[in-house]
Amino acid sequence: MKQIIRKRLCIVILTAMLTTLLINYYIEIHNAQNEMYTRAQEMFWQVGQILDQNEKEAEKERENLKEQCFIRAKAIAYILQDRPQVTGDQQEMEKIARLLQVDEFHLFDTKGNLYAGSEPKYFGLNFNSGQQMQFFLPMLENYDLQMCQDITPNTAEGKLMQYAAVWREDRKGIIQVGLEPTTVLDSMKLTELSYIFSLVTSEKDSTVYAIDPESETILGSTDETLVGKQIQDIGLHPDQMSVTSRGVRAVLNQKDSYCVFGKSNSVILGMSTTSASLYREVNRSTLMVAAYLIGLSLLMITFISKDMDRYILEGISSIHNKLAKITRGNLDTRVEVDSTPEFRELSFQINKMVESLLDTTNKISKILEMVRVPIGVYEYNRDMKRVMATSRLAGILRLKDQEAEELLADHCLFEQKLDTLRSRPVEREERIYRLEGADLRYIRLESFERENSVLGMIADVTDDIMEKKQIERERDIDLLTGMYNRRAFYRHMEQLLREPEQLEHGMMLMADADNLKQVNDKYGHENGDRYLTAIAGLLKGCGWNNCIAARLSGDEFALFLYKCSSRNQLMEYEAGLRKTMETCTAELDNGERIQVRFSDGYAFYPEDGTDTACLLKHADESMYEAKRAYKAASVGKKDESRGSKEGNVS
Missing domain, CATH: 3.30.70.270 (Reverse transcriptase/Diguanylate cyclase domain)
Structure with missing residues (x-):
């Protein structure tokens, strides 16, 4: 009755404790996820603001550069039209380039052939010389057309340049101006995600990144090692990048993480935090609550069960430990628990059973010695460590007393010994093996398994094998x-x-x-x-x-x-x-x-x-x-x- 009451009381207390812990844990996790979602949305807004502002500044710089290109191209056209004699003077052409602060300018005839300019190495090119120069082909058909090319590598050297071209007022050729877009490139760098993410600060174990939704490539991140990788490479699946959900769980870089995603312009922004970091405080608070509940539960169980008969528990524990030793093969162990008549009778029966088992092995050994047959018999259970064996087994295997004792004390070592013997089979013989030593001997190994029990026999068949080999020699x-x-x-x-x-x-x-x-x-x-x-x-x-x-x-x-x-x-x-x-x-x-x-x-x-x-x-x-x-x-x-x-x- 006491055991039933204590058991039911323990079940009720433990159930209440576990229920309280689970509810508290769920609430703490939900709060941690909401806090991360709010923090992520603020971070996404900050990144979006920086991106928009830098994009506007970069666009303004691009427009300014284009305007400067047109102005300087028209100025050069005016100079050359007013002073046509300088066209053949290369020093004057280079002087004009320095005066107007252009990196290079070129003169094309009405057919699009480059015949003069500040860079003689480009002479002989035309509007068909490359994809970059083909951009200006439409000007050959329209005298009113003036064109400015986006920043692109030039045909001759692959150098990033900003080119603009205008017709001379006398329609005798086209003036093309080229500027190195240093200012624009610097402004464009400010719009690059790698620069923006260098300004973003993230907490430890948290990572912010931008993903191209089409190529599924990471364009920028607070962790530079992730830039350029596919999202699948870090363990993220496209279906998980939902900008409508409040968060998703994923394994990123082999770490369990929680992720939040949001849309910003043409990219998807994401923030991930390892679960260990996100739920660190949750685990700490849960452990504190668990400690409080466990302490309370232990106190209640102690007071309620203080009148339980501790002798019964000690008796059961003692018998259990002794049986464990016997199971491991320590058959010399004696069970002596006499706290109650029942335990005294149980101890007597266990000891009698072990003595009967040992006596059976001794009887088999004596019988085999009486018939003078060189046979050793062994038996063991894989749930027990000890190997039961007849006395002649050690002699057949040429084992010293200490070695035999060690092998029979652990069936794993005994099996290893048998495997070593089986690695030296005799050719054309079944289950016959060589036994190395001072003189070569032969043994037969037979075993039978049933469930976890193994019964085996080892016989010395040296005389039989030697006689057989002699017969074979005389025959052949x-x-x-x-x-x-x-x-x-x-x-x-x-x-x-x-x-x-x-x-x-x-x-x-x-x-x-x-x-x-x-x-x-x-x-x-x-x-x-x-x-x-x-x-x-x-x-x-x-x-x-x-x-x-x-x-x-x-x-x-x-x-x-x-x-x-x-x-x-x-x-x-x-x-x-x-x-x-x-x-x-x-x-x-x-x-x-x-x-x-x-x-x-x-x-x-x-x-x-x-x-x-x-x-x-x-x-x-x-x-x-x-x-x-x-x-x-x-x-x-x-x-x-x-x-x-x-x-x-x-």
């Missing part, structure tokens, strides 16, 4: 020569030929021992084996990385070379092999050394075949041709030797 290796036998040779060839793109050029070479029968008859079969071993050593030591060597039968050998760039390279290798044979000998059991001889034949891959049988067939035919040639040569030598002896006798 010729015991006399240490080379592959026929079956192993065919199997490896089939594996190679499955990937023809990796072979490039290849050669199948077959060799047959010469004079083996004579060696057996003269020196015995044991020395005949020495003779074959010498041939095998010569072939195995071929010096070619990519090759397979085998003894196919009693005196027949095969050697397949691959990954060669050309046939010529293979032919050179074969020739080198025969040259090496010329100096190769076999040592007999009596210490005598006899010459090693064999006949060989070869076939090229893929020209002569792309399978093992075909390549061996061609190589065999080639070898026996060489064998017959060798025998014929041997018989010829014997006949010559016999004839020589008979001649000596006669």
Whole structure:
């Protein structure tokens, strides 16, 4: 009953406190936004006033400059009409320019060709010489027309100039005057948004900017780094620039901000303030109210719940902490809470459960030790830290006592250890891994997962793997020569030929021992084996990385070379092999050394075949041709030797 009353009382107090906080927070936020809106409108009005005033002054300067251009152009026209002889005197022309304080003036004929003036480098240009000069083309058709061009880069140098042109009163040409618009440009700078925003002061964490509504480009800002950027670059969407709303929330430059927009002439003015700055006072006042309410709530809860049985809470807390330790794998922890009979019984049952769990692991360990099987069993739950394992597991993994204790205390470390073991798999074996150490050993890892529980077995299978490898060696290796036998040779060839793109050029070479029968008859079969071993050593030591060597039968050998760039390279290798044979000998059991001889034949891959049988067939035919040639040569030598002896006798 006390818990129900306290629970409901806490719910009512907390609900009232949260409701008050939310209402207060909403009002404070609304006031902060209204204050910013008012401040923004005042700022927009100030910027608009500065912009309008500077624009009027700039327009006035432009009109004054145009008027001066016309006046000075007419004055020059009058001088030249009154004193036509100065037209050919360049010094006089430049003197007139200085006298009338013009930067340059030009004389055009009635066809628009520039033939004289204060700047000789422009002579030869005409009204068709560029877009800037084409502005004055209409004057060639209307003698009453006088024109003044806006400030623009001139054709010859791209220099900003103000040009004005008038007809001479005698209609014999056009006078054009050019002034550098320094004053106008200075006035125009005052109308630039960058200058205006340099005069505007904004609060910390606040930014004022002007946006072109058509190009959506920031034209000016109190933050110079924003000028020239697209509004999307700073996180602002065009739909958010509403001048009718009182404000909008946006993420600008990765900062949560509140923005207000307004229209001024042809641009949209905006002001943004980071939410952290805007609501700083709101958060401070809210925290003060929250502190007051929390203090009041705590005081009320303390007085109301002072008669609650604190022993129950302490008992629950103690049991909870002990269970947390047990969950993390500390199975030696004992729960001993006896403040109430219920807690005493609960503590007893928890301790009994943990003892039963430990006893189960010990039983499994004893059973495995009794049957003398090199198997270790482990189990852990990912919600618990400790790993339960049988005693033989550490010995199988070659773990020292301290290392085993650390691994079993944390299942994450144990899993890392298993992952390390799994990184060294044995080829062509399933779930068999190498265990590095002073002597190489092999282990089998098996595991089963169900939800968060993992059950696994680690067995030492070194004897089985070593026996299997020995069987494979005896099955595939010729015991006399240490080379592959026929079956192993065919199997490896089939594996190679499955990937023809990796072979490039290849050669199948077959060799047959010469004079083996004579060696057996003269020196015995044991020395005949020495003779074959010498041939095998010569072939195995071929010096070619990519090759397979085998003894196919009693005196027949095969050697397949691959990954060669050309046939010529293979032919050179074969020739080198025969040259090496010329100096190769076999040592007999009596210490005598006899010459090693064999006949060989070869076939090229893929020209002569792309399978093992075909390549061996061609190589065999080639070898026996060489064998017959060798025998014929041997018989010829014997006949010559016999004839020589008979001649000596006669």
